[in-house]
Amino acid sequence: MNSAPHTPSPLHDRGGPAQPLLVVRNLKKHFPVRGGPLERTKKFVHAVDGVSFSVPKGKTLGIVGESGCGKSTTARLIARLMQADSGSMVFDGEGVDEFGGIRLKEFRRSLQMVFQDSFASLNPRLTIAETIAYGPRVHGMPAAEAKRQAHDLLARVGLAPEQFASRYPHELSGGQRQRVNIARALAFDPRLVILDEAVAALDKSVQAQVLNLLQELKAERQLTYLFISHDLHVVHYISDYVMVMYLGQVVETGPVERIYGQAAHPYTRALLSAVPSMDPDRRTESSPLAGDPPNPINPPSGCRFRDRCPHAHPVCEATSPALISLPGDPAHQAACHLNDPASGHPGALPETQA
Amino acid sequence: MTAPLVSLQNLSVQFCGNRKASALNAVNIELGAGEVLGLLGESGSGKSVTLRTLLRLHPERSTKIQGKIEVDGHDVLALKGRALDLYRGGTVSMVFQEPGLAFDPVYTIGQQITEAIRAHGAVGEAAARAQALHMLERVQIPQARRRFDAYPHELSGGMRQRAMIALALACQPKLLLADEPTTALDATVQIQVLLLLRELQRETGMSVIFVTHDIGAAVEVADRIAVMYAGRIVEQATVGDIVRTPRHPYTVGLLAATVGAEHRGQPLQAVPGAPPDLAALPPGCSFAPRCAHASERCRREVPPLESKGGHAVACWHPAQPVAEAA
């Protein structure tokens, strides 16, 4: 960006390039659900159930999985919009909100979120320049500087300030509003941006504009993205790493080429083949996955995918598969007995074949 | 040649309430019996208005409709009273993006389908119930007998969508209008519902207008695709022609902007700008402000939809079909 000398955020690189920007360990969130008046035990939705992962600096981690598998809840827990039941986070080598670690206030500034609903997240009574300047002003930036920064940011996201700065949210199209949301997130000079279905509501022709913008900004500002989306093409396009969730747990994670090229979990394979064919002569003939995801209140024992899995075996019911590294690339991990020679699953690859 | 099942002739729809908009501008669509048309376009391009006009769902007072609609020999814009009731749900029925619009939350799925069957034919209660259960089985709802007595909120999104398809097909319509029936669903469920629609269409031989903004979904179910932009049809051809040799610059742009694996590591080819305001359409081609090929004429005169060999395009400077390499 051509502009404003950013007040260096208190949070610039500390851990060095090899230190992942974010490490999440064993995150859990169970939501209580109201049962009938006669039910004695309280029930819980196992929304996020022991999620661990890390995101390298300057990379994009795509998160995919069926509706309700816990993607947004994971995002909200990381952003501390919601308290986790348990789990810990390390941001650039320092524990978040731990004794001797980074304070919550600093952490919140260096992490910003952009949501799907571009309208609901903007204040209808503020012009878009005011909206973008609002956060930095609250954090003590002088008014004139905040305003100048807002204009620079608008120009950067492709909205000419002289034309747009004084407009209100309802005077913008969906794609323009999403640009404003991105500009507002950038006003804090964040290091991590969580994008939860941020391009889902946009038309295809406009979606491509916003994806290009996100890629440019990432390169310019060394941003790290957590990119949540239903659109498997978009995730393939934008991600460096991909994490696949099923019913509150991570079932597979790894570099994007490995996930899209040699997925190791039966669920990942089914999910990734569920994209419409673009060739009228070779339409999809059968659906890769039958049935609905199981009830998150009472998840199945063992592997949660077992009652929809074509390879399920009694061992899948008896023990839950751990997320283990696969031969060839330790960053590629899957939680399926088929990948663990010691699991006792008859279809498991023998150890020698690596 | 037999008359088409559906024909929209120069159909224009204007809303003249407190928000004025020319939602449809001289739309012409023909659809044969047993044919599936994909209506593809961005948000606000007029897809839903087209379907709602076909069902006469617009408030009469604030809507101005011009042109002609014929479906199965009926002059739809002239239908009244009982004839209109029989047309809706009998000849033509609709599946919505949001199943909440079709189902009443206080009755079970089974009751509502039974009721719909009884409203359109002289069928006894027991026979209608049996037929309703059969419909739930046909849309592949697992444990249909149990789901028959379920309330809409007790079903998952994919199952509600199936139940709505069962409701829409209960009276064996000749034309099914499907308004983004899979947009709100996950990829895995979406493909299930698309396959189901295709199968039911084959079995019943009904015609379908399938509205979507996802070209992939249209390719899976449609025979032909009509591309809408700002209330006009800008291109219409077989699915294969649209995907392989698109001619309207908007269709070309849309296909180029569709993200695929091959784009990794390079910028996407986005169509610049945003769709026009329907209250103030540009005088010429409505795509001209965003089009790289726009000339003076494009900004002045609306290009007519002209058809050659079954491929229709409304553009003064359409892309020339490249001679196919052997």
Ligand SMILES: Nc1ncnc2c1ncn2[C@@H]1O[C@H](COP(=O)(O)OP(=O)(O)OP(=O)(O)O)[C@@H](O)[C@H]1O
């Ligand atoms: N505040 C809440 N109270 C109770 N249950 C909740 C709450 N938020 C989410 N859930 C439940 O937790 C589970 C995970 O929801 P979440 O929104 O994280 O899913 P998601 O993967 O983001 O789905 P989608 O793709 O539909 O956005 C779901 O079963 C959901 O119903």
Ligand SMILES: Nc1ncnc2c1ncn2[C@@H]1O[C@H](COP(=O)(O)OP(=O)(O)OP(=O)(O)O)[C@@H](O)[C@H]1O
């Ligand atoms: N009753 C109404 N009064 C005024 N304007 C309307 C009315 N109904 C629709 N419109 C306008 O007509 C245009 C076309 O709307 P329509 O719902 O057909 O779009 P669409 O192509 O179905 O888009 P989407 O993909 O978002 O569903 C929109 O600009 C919409 O705001």
Ligand code: SF4
């Ligand atoms: S662990 Fe078993 S049930 Fe689960 S995905 Fe692997 S083979 Fe299928």
Ligand SMILES: [Mg+2]
């Ligand atoms: Mg979500």
Ligand SMILES: [Mg+2]
């Ligand atoms: Mg619509």
